[in-house]
Amino acid sequence: MTDFLTGLVSTDGFVLGTLVPFLFVLLVVVFIHELGHYLVGRWCGIGAKVFSVGFGPEILGFTDRRGTRWRLSAIPLGGYVKFVGDMNVASAPDPEADAALTPAERDVAFHRKSVARRAATVFAGPAANFLLAVVLFATIFAVFGRGVADPVVSEVRAGGVAEEAGLRPGDVFVSVDGRPVAQFSDIQRYVAVRAGQPIELVMRRGDALVDFTLVPERLEIEDRFGNKIEQGVIGVVNNRDSGGHRVQKYGIVESVGMAVAETWYIVERTGGYIGGVITGRENADQIGGPIRVAQVSGQVATLGFVALLNLAAILSVSIGLLNLLPVPVLDGGHLLFYLFEALRGRPMSEQAQEVGYRIGMMLILGLMVFATWNDITMLFDRS
Template identity: 60%
Template structure:
């Protein structure tokens, strides 16, 4: 085989991963930083730079307000640099602020009130959640939603559902106290509880029956060859009993669905983080850029709607990650501002400096851990 053909094959294979990855990441980063930018401007804070990516600038322009909008060489994040910031992490440049005129200080980030600074910082993660709602709502409004009635068509032999007494024809009314409207609601709820017991209420021949099922964790391989461990109870549906159909929601219904989906994923992600910290979940599910690139490539083969849904899911994850109370992240800044609001004055420069160093170390360790999971065969 010619060298040119080998290089061409590697390049084409690389593009399969790179293009969907950059598409997803650019959307998420842009809206996150746009949240900071818009609220900062609303609060009267001047912005020096708005960058998608880090490192050397590839292309860019300066708008009439003096903000430099740019696309940078390392596409693994982005930043907004406000007037008075030492860098894109919003660490204040005390010397620069001291040398400013009174007018400049009025529009510098470190000189803004604690409320305006907190609002500007919180706007980034909030924008991630808003983006998720918009994507979920738009996709379901355009494509509709495939739904089926929560009627059991069959029960797998020797499954948790069979042991609990489920029978074909049962209609699931509620699970864990939550009303079940569609079979997909049942699937989603089971996926959220792990191996914990679930109290079901089903309708059988006109009567309500209480059943308790403990899902069994099973490891299966998806259509892309990825190994996934999930809780299963052993209930199946079919079109004959479930009447599967595509429902076309109104705009209001689509937005309601987008908000509900965003809340559900947020709740599940926070719960997963808590379980990892308490040792009840395996941390090997945490992935970095390599895993995101792989998943983006796989999902892109399904269609643009699936890729946008992945972007929404990752946007929620990044919003939650940035709200963790770790210095260097948005949540760490908000923690410092909370102390400032209570004390009536900022924490000392020394304390903040130590905090930022600890935060940087934690972020670097998290990145290394995610990369390790990516390259150790967990993808």
């Protein structure tokens, strides 16, 4: 019994080691997403009935002077803002409820606002996620610094494509496909998503520049926690002895610029992965759900608070991008409906919207089941 309790509440146990980091990361990201909806909705003159972090029964909450109920709910896997006039948390209109609205409520009802105001309110959620990521990355770069390494080859792995192409230890990356390489991570990131695609390298060898063409191979990489991921590699290593490893801090302006670039990189890589899954170029086993997020949160928490902030930024971008998918029920689906409304000059029929919401709900539920299955499979593979 003592061993069980120790494993539950110790710093590397379930509660403090996994659950607390998971809730910290997820609830911060969800709160900022919903806060984006809420604040822009207020700016657009839309009233809010409920602001909830989590779903299901309310654990605690309060009602502010504007009549909005702020809630912390029992299931911490998302959240929502229910605006005046909404039938449900998906912001679907309810004709019967609309008829029952008071004149004051009709003035602030979501569905009675212009397409532009509704679209701005919906887009504000994902936008807030991207903004949160920029703020977190900029804070990390300015306050804590960023680990960097010179773009030098310390070691060439035997049998790798780099050895076959003729790269040698001491070679310095100058550019890849015409893009300048400033740090070793630049080449790692570029190669990781281009398995099977020819790339052009310019290397500095002594005083000369040498051109190489090679094709990254796809390999399964295992991180320090035993998590496995497939990515492109060329078989070169940068080590601490000759790689110029250091922690570099940046000014505020430079940190913000780097944070924007880092956020965009995650958008590109996530979007590229989703596109690869759709076209069959990528395996879908990397799609994870709450179990994997919880596990990764616990693992990253062992590396320190900065690593957890970095994970929160990455997850914030991913959630923002996911919500922009053109699937009814998600923010992107609402924006798609508003685009049709703007082009047609009138909303889509209630029947068409209802069908769209049902299809969207089935797609989301299917994705959740698939992601959870991947999570469970991963746990069994590691056991």
